[in-house]
Amino acid sequence: MPTGVPIEIRSLTKSFGAVEAVTDLSFTVQPGQVTGFLGPNGAGKTTTLRVLLGLVAASSGTATFAGTAYRDLTHPLASVGTALEAASFNPGRTAANHLAVYAVAAGIERSRVGTVLDQVGLTEYGDRRVGGYSLGMRQRLGLAFALLGDPGVLVLDEPVNGLDPEGIRWMRGLLRALAAEGRTVLVSSHLLTEVQQTVDEVIIISRGRLVYSGTLDDLEAGTTVVADAPDRARLGAALRGAGSQIEQGPDGLIVTGVTAAEVGAIALAAGVPLSKLTARQEGLEDVFLELVGEGDRA
Numbered sequence: 605m606p607t608g609v610p611i612e613i614r615s616l617t618k619s620f621g622a623v624e625a626v627t628d629l630s631f632t633v634q635p636g637q638v639t640g641f642l643g644p645n646g647a648g649k650t651t652t653l654r655v656l657l658g659l660v661a662a663s664s665g666t667a668t669f670a671g672t673a674y675r676d677l678t679h680p681l682a683s684v685g686t687a688l689e690a691a692s693f694n695p696g697r698t699a700a701n702h703l704a705v706y707a708v709a710a711g712i713e714r715s716r717v718g719t720v721l722d723q724v725g726l727t728e729y730g731d732r733r734v735g736g737y738s739l740g741m742r743q744r745l746g747l748a749f750a751l752l753g754d755p756g757v758l759v760l761d762e763p764v765n766g767l768d769p770e771g772i773r774w775m776r777g778l779l780r781a782l783a784a785e786g787r788t789v790l791v792s793s794h795l796l797t798e799v800q801q802t803v804d805e806v807i808i809i810s811r812g813r814l815v816y817s818g819t820l821d822d823l824e825a826g827t828t829v830v831a832d833a834p835d836r837a838r839l840g841a842a843l844r845g846a847g848s849q850i851e852q853g854p855d856g857l858i859v860t861g862v863t864a865a866e867v868g869a870i871a872l873a874a875g876v877p878l879s880k881l882t883a884r885q886e887g888l889e890d891v892f893l894e895l896v897g898e899g900d901r902a
């Protein structure tokens with residue numbers, strides 16, 4: 605059984621002329637779990653993955669597999685399986701033919717072609733030309749290619765994009781099973797909801813910088829407090845004075861970054877009687893949008 609190694613991104617910066625796509629980015633992706641690599645469009649996910657896979661050079665910093673750069677891997681396809689977005693397959697060739705060509709070139713047993721087609725549910729379509737494939741079938745073929753060398757690490761760019769709900773459920777099961785075997789599985793997406801039930805860990809970037817790295821559970825624990833007082837302005841001033849972030853909500857002040865008990869204590873200390881105090885679990889997507897600075901657009 606292939607075992608995964610950590611993916612290590614260290615102080616990675618990548619500029620394209622005047623555009624800094626990735627800035628001083630550091631994170632580690634551990635084996636044995638599915639990690640989501642999240643951020644809105646243009647956040648720098650694809651750039652990070654392209655540097656990791658040796659497709660573009662970093663401006664500074666490193667992106668390695670346990671210290672080894674992709675180009676220095678002895679057997680790349682057998683170590684790291686990749687499916688980048690918009691993978692291009694010759695439309696005139698069949699899926700089985702495509703995979704066989706790659707297998708032969710990489711010295712991988714031809715029997716793996718049937719195995720991976722089976723793994724991704726394309727066995728009965730293996731002899732059809734890829735030109736007739738739906739987006740979802742192309743995604744499955746991309747994954748079949750990634751699995752061809754039975755690698756310990758999988759790097760997948762937007763793998764559920766284009767899949768129907770049934771396909772997403774299937775992909776979730778497969779990725780979780782691959783991680784449970786000890787592989788390192790990194791899955792990028794611009795939608796947290798799309799991968800929410802698939803990932804254990806999340807890395808969130810925005811404008812090329814890390815904004816969150818940790819478990820999905822910890823991310824979910826973000827709470828908001830709604831508080832109100834007959835004298836709302838005084839309550840607002842007291843909370844602001846204590847360093848809390850507040851905004852006007854329909855039924856009170858929405859306070860972030862503190863617990864309900866802390867809001868109560870701040871109000872008491874300021875001598876402001878409260879008329880309302882409730883802790884509200886934020887929707888996960890709200891937390892995500894807040895982190896990436898798109899809360900206003902939610």
Ligand SMILES: Nc1ncnc2c1ncn2[C@@H]1O[C@H](COP(=O)(O)OP(=O)(O)OP(=O)(O)O)[C@@H](O)[C@H]1O
Nearest residue numbers: 620623625643644645646647648649650651652794
């Ligand atoms: N080859 C390039 N030349 C110039 N700018 C680039 C190039 N590649 C990416 N960028 C810029 O770098 C930034 C990050 O892009 P990137 O594609 O990495 O983001 P992303 O998070 O993958 O977004 P998406 O989800 O849309 O793919 C963007 O501002 C993009 O315009």
